[in-house]
Amino acid sequence: MSDLKQTPLHALHVSLGGKMVPFAGYDLPVQYSLGVMKEHIHTRTKAGLFDVSHMGQVIVHGPSYEAAATGLETLIPVNILGLGVGRQRYGFFTNEDGGIEDDLMLANRGDHVFVVVNAACKAADIAHMREALEPEVTVTEITNRALLALQGPAAEPVLSVLDPRAAQMRFMDVATLNLDGVEVWASRSGYTGEDGYEISVPADAAERIAKKLLDHPDVEAIGLGARDSLRLEAGLCLYGHDIDETTTPVEADLAWVIQKVRRAGDERAGGFPGAERILCQLDSTITQKRVGLLPAGRAPMREGISLFETEDAPDPIGTITSGGFGPTVGAPVAMGYVGADNATPGNTLYGELRGKRLPLTVTKMPFTPANFKR
Amino acid sequence: MKYTEEHEWLRADGDVYVVGITEHATTQLGDLVFVELPEVGATVSKDDEIVVIESVKAASDIMAPVDGAITEVNTALADDPSLANSDPLGEGWFFKIKPSDPSQFDGLMDEAAYNALIG
Numbered sequence: 001m002s003d004l005k006q007t008p009l010h011a012l013h014v015s016l017g018g019k020m021v022p023f024a025g026y027d028l029p030v031q032y033s034l035g036v037m038k039e040h041i042h043t044r045t046k047a048g049l050f051d052v053s054h055m056g057q058v059i060v061h062g063p064s065y066e067a068a069a070t071g072l073e074t075l076i077p078v079n080i081l082g083l084g085v086g087r088q089r090y091g092f093f094t095n096e097d098g099g100i101e102d103d104l105m106l107a108n109r110g111d112h113v114f115v116v117v118n119a120a121c122k123a124a125d126i127a128h129m130r131e132a133l134e135p136e137v138t139v140t141e142i143t144n145r146a147l148l149a150l151q152g153p154a155a156e157p158v159l160s161v162l163d164p165r166a167a168q169m170r171f172m173d174v175a176t177l178n179l180d181g182v183e184v185w186a187s188r189s190g191y192t193g194e195d196g197y198e199i200s201v202p203a204d205a206a207e208r209i210a211k212k213l214l215d216h217p218d219v220e221a222i223g224l225g226a227r228d229s230l231r232l233e234a235g236l237c238l239y240g241h242d243i244d245e246t247t248t249p250v251e252a253d254l255a256w257v258i259q260k261v262r263r264a265g266d267e268r269a270g271g272f273p274g275a276e277r278i279l280c281q282l283d284s285t286i287t288q289k290r291v292g293l294l295p296a297g298r299a300p301m302r303e304g305i306s307l308f309e310t311e312d313a314p315d316p317i318g319t320i321t322s323g324g325f326g327p328t329v330g331a332p333v334a335m336g337y338v339g340a341d342n343a344t345p346g347n348t349l350y351g352e353l354r355g356k357r358l359p360l361t362v363t364k365m366p367f368t369p370a371n372f373k374r
Numbered sequence: 375m376k377y378t379e380e381h382e383w384l385r386a387d388g389d390v391y392v393v394g395i396t397e398h399a400t401t402q403l404g405d406l407v408f409v410e411l412p413e414v415g416a417t418v419s420k421d422d423e424i425v426v427i428e429s430v431k432a433a434s435d436i437m438a439p440v441d442g443a444i445t446e447v448n449t450a451l452a453d454d455p456s457l458a459n460s461d462p463l464g465e466g467w468f469f470k471i472k473p474s475d476p477s478q479f480d481g482l483m484d485e486a487a488y489n490a491l492i493g
Contacts, residue, residue: 036430037405037456225404225430299408300428325407325430332407354426 007053008146008203009210016214016221024119026054029223036225040327043192043230044368047152048222049213052191055147056122057200060129061112062137068113071133072106077249077272079259083108088172088187090257092249093128098274098281099245100252101128103237105198107174107187114174114185116147116198118239145185146206151196151230153371154218159186159197162212166197171372179209188373191227193234193366195373226327233326233333235292235365241303242290242321242335248274250281251337253290258282289343292365293320293334293351297358300325300332301351307338308350311357317342320351326367333367334360376479377488378439383463384482387470390445394467395427395436395458398492403429406455411447411469418442418471420478425468427455436468440478446470 004027013020018029028051031039042048062068069080078091085108093101102121107114117125122141129139150159159166163177169188177186177199185200201209213219228238237243243252261267264279272278295301300323307318323334334351342349345364350357376384376391381399384391400406408428418424418438425436447469451457458466473479483491 030431031404035405035459037407229430299410299426300433302433325428327430 005054007051008206009051009053012207012210013051013221018221018223021224023224024054026119028054029221031223031225032221034220036223036229037327039220039222039226040229042220043152043222043226044194044328045153046218046220047150047154047158047196047216048192048226049210049219050149050151050222050227051146051210052149052198053146053206054119056115056117056119056125057142057145057147058115058117058122058126058129059112059140059142060115060133060137061140062134065108065111065113067134068137069108071137072113072115072129073262073268074271075129075132075273076104076106077258077262077275077278078106079261079268080106080113081268082259082261085110086174088174088189092243092254092257093125094249094272094274094278095245096273097246098248098277100239100243100247100249101125101245103239103243105187105189109174109185120240142200144203145200146203148199148201148206148210148213149190149192149196150199150213150219151190151192151194151222153195154216155194155196156373158213158216158219161216169197171195171374180212182209184209191234191236192230193236193368194230194371229324229327232322232324232335233328233366233368234370235335235367237290238322247290247337248278248281248286250278251286251288251290255282286340288318288337289340290321290335290337291343291345292363292367293323293336293349293360294363294367295323295332295334295351295358295360298332299353299358301334301353301358301360305351305353307336307360308352308357309342311350313350318349328368335365338362375485376482377485377491378482379491380437380439381492382436382439384439390470390472391440392467392470393439394462396488396492397462400459400462400466403427403431403434405430406458409452409455409458409468411449411452412444414444414447416444418444427458438471439482440471440473441475442471442473444469445472
């Protein structure tokens with residue numbers, strides 16, 4: 001596939017022995033020589049460096065922060081206006097049916113909103129914002145910056161060597177740091193369930209900064225394989241799998257993302273696509289819900305496996321949307337959608353694997369305790 | 375030592391053959407996390423899917439390399455699938471098979487032919 005795009009760190013991945021695969025239109029490393037299991041464990045015990053430059057970095061700029069935030073609140077059911085300067089929040093674009101068009105991060109960087117969206121959705125997201133926002137609010141894709149994630153308990157000590165201000169940041173803070181003479185936009189966040197940072201770096205300095213971080217004995221380069229097992233253990237959704245345009249935030253167990261001020265009866269209730277359905281679901285019952293699932297045996301149960309109430313029930317009551325082996329849990333873990341009356345933690349369900357019905361238990365997520373610096 | 379195109383190795387041990395998968399195979403598969411072995415005593419035919427393995431990435435099958443009867447399986451491997459990654463030619467063996475048609479061995483590769491296959 002010659003039309004695959006490359007990130008500014010492509011040459012570094014190859015030189016580090018990364019096994020390159022196509023992902024969301026980019027040629028990215030699925031693993032390095034350590035392998036998925038060791039890369040996963042290293043991130044949970046020390047620190048892992050991920051190249052997430054394929055994700056979309058977008059600046060939404062208006063006459064004021066408030067203008068940009070007000071515009072975005074017509075697309076996203078989150079309190080963006082009330083986000084403090086230097087703070088970040090998780091959110092999503094919704095559609096008229098209340099489904100999720102993409103999930104994203106929003107940061108108040110003083111005079112603009114900095115938005116990070118999924119690689120596969122970025123063109124559609126940008127078009128969606130440009131179409132909906134007033135002309136005085138501009139939407140600019142940042143294509144000259146790489147995005148790195150440094151994740152794990154050693155992330156703070158490692159980054160603090162380069163800029164001690166990194167240690168002062170709390171979970172979901174954003175700040176401009178200076179790494180080896182380069183201005184970077186850092187947030188204290190990630191996609192692993194560990195403490196860590198996501199760092200937007202000028203493309204021409206990305207390899208130098210990445211190498212500088214990798215020089216630290218506690219840091220290893222981590223590929224997409226471990227990124228997926230880490231986020232799965234952390235109970236975090238992968239867009240297009242655990243959430244998509246047919247699942248609502250309430251069904252996805254992401255109602256916490258919608259702050260009170262955007263809910264029925266409050267100051268800025270609704271006003272986003274699908275608000276009627278989503279706000280109604282917040283106050284009533286839903287038919288399906290995303291839950292964590294722990295298979296009883298050693299066999300991983302992966303995406304697409306049908307779930308049944310009993311060993312011989314004829315009709316499925318749900319489906320696994322993500323599943324695999326959890327290296328830190330030391331056992332298979334999964335998540336999926338089940339009928340709301342089967343969503344109680346402790347409930348036993350059966351997954352059909354290679355013609356056999358094998359038990360799994362509905363479980364609260366995360367599967368590994370979150371390790372954020374709040 | 376003999377090899378199959380499915381990246382299995384076979385080593386003679388008296389009148390049975392010990393079967394495992396090659397280091398090339400384990401490198402391609404990644405870290406193994408699950409192994410389901412056949413029943414001891416089962417009679418199998420060449421190309422029957424008799425072992426299920428799962429790596430961190432995906433599930434795959436291992437086929438019977440020849441016709442025969444399963445005489446022993448490596449229960450230590452079922453308990454710790456990573457043995458196939460750490461010692462694919464030793465402690466990571468899968469099963470022992472007593473062949474019923476020795477002529478089938480003519481269809482297997484020697485080490486030079488296998489090394490040529492994996493380049």
